[in-house]
Amino acid sequence: MKIITAQAPVNIAVIKYWGKKDENLIIPLNDSISGTLSMEHLCATTSIAFSNEFDSNRMWLNNVEVKIEDNKRLVRCIENVRKLAESTIGWPSDHHIRICSKNNFPTAAGLASSAAGYACLCYALCKLFEINDPKIISSLARLGSGSACRSIYGGIVRWIAGYDHQTSIARQVITENEWPEIRILVCVVNDHRKDTSSTFGMQLSCQTSPLIKYRAEHVVLEHCDQITKAIMERNFEKFAEITMKDSNQFHAICQDTYPPIRYMNDISWSIVNLIHFINNLFGYNVACYTFDAGPNACIYCLDNNVPILIKSIRRMFQKSDGTELAINGITYQTDQ
Ligand code: 2P0
Known part of the structure; x- marks a missing residue:
């Protein structure tokens, strides 16, 4: 055997x-x-x-x-x-x-x-x-x-x-060694099985959303080029801007789908607002959010800003019973 x-x-x-x-x-x-x-x-x-x-x-x-x-x-x-x-x-x-x-x-x-x-x-x-x-x-x-x-x-x-x-x-x-300062904070807003699978959701978007066609033809390659340049230059400011815009456009497509698909919930939106609030306070992009086919937030940032972000998120989302949003601090790694 x-x-x-x-x-x-x-x-x-x-x-x-x-x-x-x-x-x-x-x-x-x-x-x-x-x-x-x-x-x-x-x-x-x-x-x-x-x-x-x-x-x-x-x-x-x-x-x-x-x-x-x-x-x-x-x-x-x-x-x-x-x-x-x-x-x-x-x-x-x-x-x-x-x-x-x-x-x-x-x-x-x-x-x-x-x-x-x-x-x-x-x-x-x-x-x-x-x-x-x-x-x-x-x-x-x-x-x-x-x-x-x-x-x-x-x-x-x-x-x-x-x-x-x-x-x-x-x-x-x-490789993960070429930008080792990058961190991802995964904020688990809800760990239940999602209502609309990605496979079905994207089929429905292709059938019904005019925005998905516009995105594929006019936006994605520009986003890919801009973010690749930002990655090569280790330009987190630009990387963060494109990441947030692309996530927002993906969820706009979900809303443009008929019937509409809603993956983000009110807590997800609070995290969006919090990140923009922090970025405005600092005057540059300290962090960016991205959301997949569910309400959980993934926050990209650089290692030196992890403590301030975790503190802000914990302060905002701590419940009266003492429980809080689960956060995993994660770095890159290549080994499978
Ligand atoms: C992504 N997602 O790029 C996007 C963002 C979800 C939102 O890839 O049908 O589970 O198995 O090819 O790979 C989810 O799609 O779909 C996905 P299938 P998959 O990460």
Whole structure:
């Protein structure tokens, strides 16, 4: 029996992926850019055993068995690895796998659980069959969940939209060591499973929102160019401005969708106001917020401003019973 265990972190987009040109191959409407977190806080861990003692492929997610054959994305990732394994160590027909995967954070609560989950699964599967090219692993992860292709790399990563399986790939913009002062504070506003899945939400936006087309054609590439320049120049002021504008535009698309989708709640909006208040007070961008398909705030900042931000958030959101918003201080890391 051969056993492999891998870990993969979540990533937090600063330029958002929302909408597909090809549902089957998961080719996005536009490029996106994200920061990959370290694995101390939000990550997936997957162990895979491979043996001729198993009579079928089976999988457990957070200790509950999931039927692989009911999930076409899982089937697709496994079948693609089986084909690729033909040119490495092979996958004999009498051998099967057992997959055990866990997230150390809430699943489907808008905290990029599918990104970490599929990145981890595909990385572990590839390692099992000695497929080592990160480009191949990243493309496989994309077939599981689009944003997963970004979690294969550390630091800041750009997913080039492309037009087919070979051209839709993620690339590292900078490693975590090239801008080591960057921090992400993940403020868990609500850890319940979201009402509208990202996959369904973005389909509905593509069908009904005029703004999503305008964004893909006129805004995203400009945002990508501007933020890449800011990253290269370690210009946090500009990085923060583009990040906030891109998050706001993504949520405007959600509102422009019919029926509208609402991921941010009143607490999310209080955090938006707090960050703008702090930035105005200081006269420059101390921090920026970004929100994914859920109400939880991800705040990017530089390490020297972490204490003031945590203090401000705690003061604002401490409840009378003494409980407060959960905050994880996270840095970048490349290892999977
Ligand atoms: C992102 N999100 O760029 C954006 C921002 C959510 C909001 O990537 O259908 O779970 O599996 O490709 O990857 C969520 O999309 O969707 C996402 P599928 P996925 O992080």
